[in-house]
Amino acid sequence: MSQNTGVSNEDAITLSKPERARVRARSWRLLAVLAGKQKPMLALTVLLVVVSNAASASFPLIIAWAIDWGLPQVQGGNIAALGITGGVYLLSAILAGSLLGWYVLCTARISQAMLLDLRLRVFRHTQRLSLEFHENYTSGRIISRQTSDLETLRELLDQGISELVSSSVFVIFTLVSIFVLDWRSGLVVVAAMIPISLLFRWYQRRSETVYRESRVVSAKLIGTFVETMTGIRAVKAFRREASNDENYANVAGEYRDNSIRSINLFGVLQPGLVLIGSLSMAAVLAWGGFRVLDGTLAVGVLVALLLATKRVFQPVENVAMFYSSLQAATAALEKVSGLLEEEPTVVEPLKPRPLGRVTGHLEFKDAVFGYGDGPVVMDRFDLDIPAGQTIAVVGQTGAGKSTLAKLIARFYDLRSGSLTLDGVRIDQIANDDLRRHVVMVTQESFLFSGTVAENIALGKPGASREEIILAARAVGAHEFINALPDGYETDVNKRGGRVSAGQRQLISFARAFLADPAVLILDEATSSLDIPSERAVQRGLQTLLGNRTALIIAHRLSTVQIADRVLVVHDGMVVEDGSPAELISEDGRFAALHKAWRESMV
Numbered sequence: 001m002s003q004n005t006g007v008s009n010e011d012a013i014t015l016s017k018p019e020r021a022r023v024r025a026r027s028w029r030l031l032a033v034l035a036g037k038q039k040p041m042l043a044l045t046v047l048l049v050v051v052s053n054a055a056s057a058s059f060p061l062i063i064a065w066a067i068d069w070g071l072p073q074v075q076g077g078n079i080a081a082l083g084i085t086g087g088v089y090l091l092s093a094i095l096a097g098s099l100l101g102w103y104v105l106c107t108a109r110i111s112q113a114m115l116l117d118l119r120l121r122v123f124r125h126t127q128r129l130s131l132e133f134h135e136n137y138t139s140g141r142i143i144s145r146q147t148s149d150l151e152t153l154r155e156l157l158d159q160g161i162s163e164l165v166s167s168s169v170f171v172i173f174t175l176v177s178i179f180v181l182d183w184r185s186g187l188v189v190v191a192a193m194i195p196i197s198l199l200f201r202w203y204q205r206r207s208e209t210v211y212r213e214s215r216v217v218s219a220k221l222i223g224t225f226v227e228t229m230t231g232i233r234a235v236k237a238f239r240r241e242a243s244n245d246e247n248y249a250n251v252a253g254e255y256r257d258n259s260i261r262s263i264n265l266f267g268v269l270q271p272g273l274v275l276i277g278s279l280s281m282a283a284v285l286a287w288g289g290f291r292v293l294d295g296t297l298a299v300g301v302l303v304a305l306l307l308a309t310k311r312v313f314q315p316v317e318n319v320a321m322f323y324s325s326l327q328a329a330t331a332a333l334e335k336v337s338g339l340l341e342e343e344p345t346v347v348e349p350l351k352p353r354p355l356g357r358v359t360g361h362l363e364f365k366d367a368v369f370g371y372g373d374g375p376v377v378m379d380r381f382d383l384d385i386p387a388g389q390t391i392a393v394v395g396q397t398g399a400g401k402s403t404l405a406k407l408i409a410r411f412y413d414l415r416s417g418s419l420t421l422d423g424v425r426i427d428q429i430a431n432d433d434l435r436r437h438v439v440m441v442t443q444e445s446f447l448f449s450g451t452v453a454e455n456i457a458l459g460k461p462g463a464s465r466e467e468i469i470l471a472a473r474a475v476g477a478h479e480f481i482n483a484l485p486d487g488y489e490t491d492v493n494k495r496g497g498r499v500s501a502g503q504r505q506l507i508s509f510a511r512a513f514l515a516d517p518a519v520l521i522l523d524e525a526t527s528s529l530d531i532p533s534e535r536a537v538q539r540g541l542q543t544l545l546g547n548r549t550a551l552i553i554a555h556r557l558s559t560v561q562i563a564d565r566v567l568v569v570h571d572g573m574v575v576e577d578g579s580p581a582e583l584i585s586e587d588g589r590f591a592a593l594h595k596a597w598r599e600s601m602v
């Protein structure tokens with residue numbers, strides 16, 4: 001991603017001119033794409049808003065006509081004139097009202113459809129982005145894009161746009177009706193539009209940065225909250241409550257200050273508009289009043305002019321209200337469109353190479369890797385793992401063990417060199433194929449919300465209950481699952497469904513067993529299990545391994561003992577490679593580690 005694309009510059013409050021233009025164009029493009037899908041409905045909406053506002057703007061004209069033509073006619077004994085003028089007024093009122101109602105329904109449907117579309121896009125897109133992106137972009141930010149930013153957009157789309165459009169159309173029509181009645185008063189109102197547009201311009205300039213800042217601070221607020229709550233165990237363990245309170249209060253205070261700034265700006269805009277409106281009314285009344293006295297202007301026309309002038313300025317105040325939500329939504333759209341501009345760094349091949357029967361032979365050749373633009377973690381790395389071999393990877397913290405595992409699972413791509421599965425580069429294998437043949441069981445043995453059976457079935461979508469039970473039996477999980485309150489139907493998120501770390505591992509073993517991959521990667525939990533759990537997990541693990549190729553990031557002596565081969569990794573390189581027995585007999589790092597393990601067990 002270049003410097004200013006995607007989310008790279010999203011905390012900037014003031015943007016350079018070209019950058020601002022680019023971000024704006026990106027936001028409007030997104031809105032246009034979303035609106036583009038609603039074209040027929042939009043066309044109908046435009047028609048409705050034009051006709052209903054034209055009908056509504058004609059009221060003062062009808063009133064002038066009723067006073068200056070209708071009333072004298074009625075006084076002259078022509079009662080029918082009353083019926084005609086009243087009837088026309090009633091008809092246009094019914095037309096305006098019903099079309100406006102229809103218009104509101106249509107805009108609600110359009111805005112809801114656009115929001116749904118956007119919500120799904122944001123979700124799908126963030127899920128599709130590579131791990132590298134998620135490691136840098138905090139979950140708090142993603143949550144704030146999906147919640148508070150979309151909420152701000154919802155406010156605009158739900159009411160703002162419809163009010164904004166209909167008010168603007170109404171102002172134009174009413175202005176035309178004033179010109180039709182009396183062009184001099186029309187000039188007064190047009191003249192008033194000059195300070196109004198200057199005021200709007202002032203507000204737009206100031207509020208743009210304030211609303212942009214509001215999005216940044218709001219993301220920070222949500223991020224702080226999410227980080228505290230997801231790390232609540234660490235918070236309690238390290239007694240971080242007091243300092244977290246202070247930190248959160250600071251961010252919340254920043255958010256309050258920002259809100260006050262935006263309210264203050266609005267506090268100038270709205271009274272300013274009211275003042276300009278009132279002064280214009282006074283000018284129309286004074287100039288019109290003199291002319292009525294002169295006899296050059298009919299009373300009915302003056303009444304209509306005053307009515308129309310009042311009606312021009314009323315929606316202008318509405319526009320101000322929704323203009324502020326437009327500004328807020330524009331800032332939100334900048335952020336959301338930035339997120340949508342991000343591209344996955346690990347991409348699925350356009351023309352994937354088909355795989356035959358996969359044996360699980362893995363080979364790194366001359367592999368170079370580093371995270372993002374960071375330093376090289378693996379330099380010209382070579383490793384051949386024959387099919388069916390169980391490999392235990394050991395090494396100090398930060399040595400590169402997890403990196404090795406993540407590369408085989410293709411969470412990242414190499415910078416250069418190659419990694420092949422059965423001779424096919426893994427970046428040329430379709431995602432579905434890769435996920436089927438290479439399965440990673442992570443350290444935390446993540447369970448998704450749902451039942452135990454559903455969690456196991458993730459390994460093989462559509463698996464029958466028999467298959468699920470068979471898998472659980474194979475890895476030794478069946479007994480404890482049966483003892484849960486609802487057996488396989490127990491909800492893992494409900495009370496009673498909570499399972500221990502070892503049990504979670506067994507469930508994820510069953511899931512992997514059911515998936516039956518050729519290659520298994522296992523990031524073994526560092527937390528020490530109690531001895532019975534450890535034995536159960538160990539037995540489960542041995543069944544799971546079977547004849548597969550397996551790479552285990554090993555933290556336990558028992559695991560290393562069942563491996564065919566041990567790799568000692570140091571600084572992204574394999575420094576020792578051999579069977580456990582061979583390495584113990586040499587006087588290297590593994591021998592020392594093995595000795596330490598044995599001593600700790602005594």
Ligand SMILES: Nc1ncnc2c1ncn2[C@@H]1O[C@H](COP(=O)(O)OP(=O)(O)OP(=O)(O)O)[C@@H](O)[C@H]1O
Binds near residue numbers: 135374399401402403
């Ligand atoms: N997401 C990341 N972004 C940038 N650098 C990373 C990332 N993950 C790991 N590294 C770096 O890569 C190197 C290897 O890390 P790796 O996680 O593979 O070590 P490890 O041997 O698995 O350590 P541990 O046993 O502590 O999990 C380290 O220098 C680490 O700082």
